[in-house]
Amino acid sequence: MTVRLYDSRAQELLDFEPLEPGRVGIYVCGPTVQSSPHIGHLRSALVYDLWRRWFTWRGYDVTFVRNVTDIDDKILANASESEEWWALAYRVELEFTAGYRALGILAPTYEPRATASIGQMQEIIQRLIDRGHAYAAEDGSGDVYFDTASWPTYGELTRQGLDDMAPATDADPRGKRDPRDFALWKGHKPEEPASASWPSPWGAGRPGWHIECSAMSSRYLGPAFDIHGGGLDLRFxxxxxxxxxxxxxGDAFASYWVHNGLVNVNGQKMSKSLGNSVFASDLLSAARPLAVRYYLGSAHYRSTIDYHDGVLEEADSAIERIEGFLRRADRRISSTRFAAEVVRDVPEEFAAAMDDDLSVPQAIAVIHDTVRAGNAALDNEDLATAARAQGAVLAMTDILGINPLSVEWQTAADEPAVTALSSLVTRLLDSRRVAREARDFAEADRIRDELAAAGIQIEDTPEGPHWSLTDR
Known part of the structure; x- marks a missing residue:
């Protein structure tokens, strides 16, 4: 019953012990809304959606915070005369939201924008100055920097010594005492828009990137919270x-640090310089969103996944096998006394895998093993066993957000095509029934073979024939 997770700071698997019994506070670094989301953004968001769903199933009350960085150097750089920085940020934020929604990623408990927490950022900066860990530049620029030499444990998360670190490149070094010091507040520059500036005790300006998350996490979860998550590329x-x-x-901050792996494309690291970025819109148009969710979530969250030709087709086939069993079981069981045995509960093997640092690959293997056992039970008319398998598969796929029968995955746009196809197939099945009644088995087989050639499988059941689409 104990959830274990890999803590990046300790660099080992640890038993999860919440700060408050029965409650979990999770903060995840969300997008910097400078440009359209790509496959890596979707993968990261899905990882923490799975963590959230598992903690919820385990009975925890989860407060989930994912921020939006809506003020940043890159956002200002990508703005134009026809689209101001704040308009760009909002437009791109909506693109991220659409991508999350398409994949069935649950909305956060809170989704704060950085620009709404400027006061909290300034309060932390002032505390750092008062404690001797930050300083305002003496050149009158309005910049404020964190004094890395003043904090003996700087580098503990990534186990680096200060002497081994490269200079911080997040701000103009004009007023730094040490090139490794990083920006807490950036003084306003004449070439920057006035709207991207806020008053402060150190002069007009805007926050540095890092202080934003410290302020938003403490504002919505308190100075101490359970889990801080994000992509592996954010560790340093x-x-x-x-x-x-x-x-x-003076804040205790996160008890555990969790980082998800990155995404390669055809064996190479995805990057703008290589021109191999896979954007969310392209990914979601290449396959049904349910198959995309299955693919992105099927690997262990700490592993690097590779996007290449065929992966979405494989994911779609896996979903079809699950869906085929669930629909078949529902037809055979729903109107029988065995329907009472369709109880949504997960097998012990599934729970053990999920408790073990969210081992989704092993959990999915349990799903497919249960599907195979359920189909075998149906073949043998063992409806009691099939009903238990149906309940288990429904429970497991609900937790992972990949239940193909869930309303969220039913596409209204497909209904006219399905209705038309159903009408044509029903007519052929009627013709086949007439042929069989006339003992014209050659004609009945011809119709069945014609449907099979079109990728339509016929299953004869005590309640009559049923058709379904199959891979050809």
Whole structure:
């Protein structure tokens, strides 16, 4: 019953012990809304959606916070005369939201924008200055920097020594005492829009990237919370700097640090320089969203996954096998006394896999084993066993968000095509029934073979024939 997770700071699997019994506070670094979302963004969001769903199933009351960084150097750089920075940020934020929704990712408990927590950022910066861990630049620029040399444990998250670190490149070094010091507040520059500036004790300006998450996590979860998550690429410098500034300001901050693996494309790291980015819109148009969710969530969350030709087709085939069993079981069981045995509960093997650092690959293997056993039971008319398998598959797929029978995956746009196809197939099945009644088995087989050639499988049941689409 104990959930175990890999803590990136300890670099080992640990038993999860919440700060408050029965409750879990999770903060995940959300997108910097500078440009359209790509496959890596979707993978990361899905990872923490799965963590959230599992903790909820385990009986925890989960408060889930995922921020939106809506003020940043890159956002300002990508703005234009025809689209101001705040308009760009909002447009791109909506693209992210649409991608999350398409994949069935649950909306956060809170989804704060950085620009709504400027006051909280300034309060933390002032605490750091008062404690001797930050300083305002003496050149009058309005910049404020974290003094990395003043914090002895700086580098503890990624196990680096200060002497081994490269200079921080998140801000103009014009007023730094040490090139490794990072920006907490950036003084306003003449070439930047006035709207991207807020008053502060150190002069007009805007926050540095790292201070944003420290402020938003403490504002919505408190100075101490359970889990901080994000992509592996955020460990340094972003998460390292978050930890240092929050701890130096006197906050206990996160008990556990969880990082998800990245996405390669055809065996190569995805990057703008290689021109191999796979955007969310392209991914979601390449296959039905349910298959995309299955693919992105099927690997262990800490592993690197590779996107290449065929992976979405494989995911879709896996979903079809699950859906085929569930629909077949429902037809055979729903009107019988065995329907009472369709209880949505998960097998012990599934729960053990999920408790073990969210081992989804092993959990999915349990699903497919149960599907095979359920189909075998149906073949043998063992409806009691089939009913238990049906309940287990429904429970497991509900937890992973991949239940193909859930309303969220039913596409209204497909209904006219399905209705038309159903009408044509029903007419052929009627012709086949007439042929069989006339003992014209050659004609009946011809109709069955014609349907099979079109990718339509016929299953004869005591309640009559049933058709379904299959891979050809």
């Amino acid at each position: 410098p972003h998460h390292e700097n978050e930890l240092a500034q929050s701890a130096a300001a």
